[in-house]
Amino acid sequence: MKFGTLFSYWNTEWNCDAAGYARLIEKVAAIGFDLLEISADHVHRMSEEELVRLREHAAAHRIGFTINSGPAKEFDLASVEAATRQNGIAYFETILQKMVVLGADSLAGAIYSYWPADFVSTDKEGAWERSIAALKLVAKTAERLGITISLEVLNRNETYILTTSAEAVEYCRRIDSPSMKILLDTYHMNIEEDDLLEAIRTAGPLLGHFHVGENNRKLPGMNNSIDWKRVAEGLHEIGYDGNVVMEPFLLAGGAVGHSIRVWRDLSDGADTAGMDQHITRSLQFLRAEFAAR
Numbered sequence: 001m002k003f004g005t006l007f008s009y010w011n012t013e014w015n016c017d018a019a020g021y022a023r024l025i026e027k028v029a030a031i032g033f034d035l036l037e038i039s040a041d042h043v044h045r046m047s048e049e050e051l052v053r054l055r056e057h058a059a060a061h062r063i064g065f066t067i068n069s070g071p072a073k074e075f076d077l078a079s080v081e082a083a084t085r086q087n088g089i090a091y092f093e094t095i096l097q098k099m100v101v102l103g104a105d106s107l108a109g110a111i112y113s114y115w116p117a118d119f120v121s122t123d124k125e126g127a128w129e130r131s132i133a134a135l136k137l138v139a140k141t142a143e144r145l146g147i148t149i150s151l152e153v154l155n156r157n158e159t160y161i162l163t164t165s166a167e168a169v170e171y172c173r174r175i176d177s178p179s180m181k182i183l184l185d186t187y188h189m190n191i192e193e194d195d196l197l198e199a200i201r202t203a204g205p206l207l208g209h210f211h212v213g214e215n216n217r218k219l220p221g222m223n224n225s226i227d228w229k230r231v232a233e234g235l236h237e238i239g240y241d242g243n244v245v246m247e248p249f250l251l252a253g254g255a256v257g258h259s260i261r262v263w264r265d266l267s268d269g270a271d272t273a274g275m276d277q278h279i280t281r282s283l284q285f286l287r288a289e290f291a292a293r
């Protein structure tokens with residue numbers, strides 16, 4: 001398994017430019033990570049030169065990239081508007097092509113619609129039909145470029161489309177592409193699934209990416225609200241050797257705090273050095289918990 005973190009851990013704004021990512025590559029390498037998960041929207045906006053420079057900088061620090069997407073509503077592949085779906089398909093095709101330049105082969109997130117859902121429409125059957133047809137097209141490009149797309153199973157407050165592992169398996173079966181997999185996230189699973197091990201077992205070989213966080217999105221090991229031993233057992237049982245990426249959100253405020261609904265400090269008042277200590281300890285915890293036995 002390879003271990004990573006989402007880029008936004010140290011900040012309360014989503015914005016991050018190429019220079020910001022270059023500094024984060026150095027930081028996560030020094031902490032001992034294998035991966036940095038970065039924003040698909042930022043990849044979409046970066047120039048070819050910036051992507052090549054980041055690729056070289058990451059390689060020099062032995063850091064790989066995974067790409068995280070919570071698409072804006074204008075790119076909604078489940079939209080009733082054909083023009084919006086078309087816009088979304090073009091958006092993801094550009095991201096996939098830019099990922100090749102960046103040297104990244106894993107795109108993950110709520111690619112099937114937009115995030116977070118505003119629940120203005122909750123026509124689940126229609127959303128499945130429209131987004132599956134759109135994703136069949138995106139999957140062809142992903143197959144050609146050797147990229148895996150992992151569809152994120154979220155909780156009921158963030159989507160109505162995919163909220164359990166079993167639903168995601170059926171959804172993937174209907175897309176029927178070797179490039180299309182599932183992203184499970186312990187934070188969402190903890191809300192929706194009856195049993196974490198059973199949910200991982202259900203995804204089985206379709207598990208393409210794995211997000212980890214405690215019940216309130218604290219770092220793994222910070223409160224052990226998640227049964228990490230049972231999660232590790234599930235991952236070992238299905239022979240998972242893919243990416244394990246933390247999505248920790250400890251800081252209130254800013255656009256990140258608002259999107260994630262962090263209304264109080266969860267960092268114990270940590271400064272930057274304290275935040276580094278928290279995540280270093282969590283990485284050690286995860287490597288130990290998920291080690292082969």
Ligand SMILES: [Mn+2]
Nearest residue numbers: 152185211247
């Ligand atoms: Mn997640």
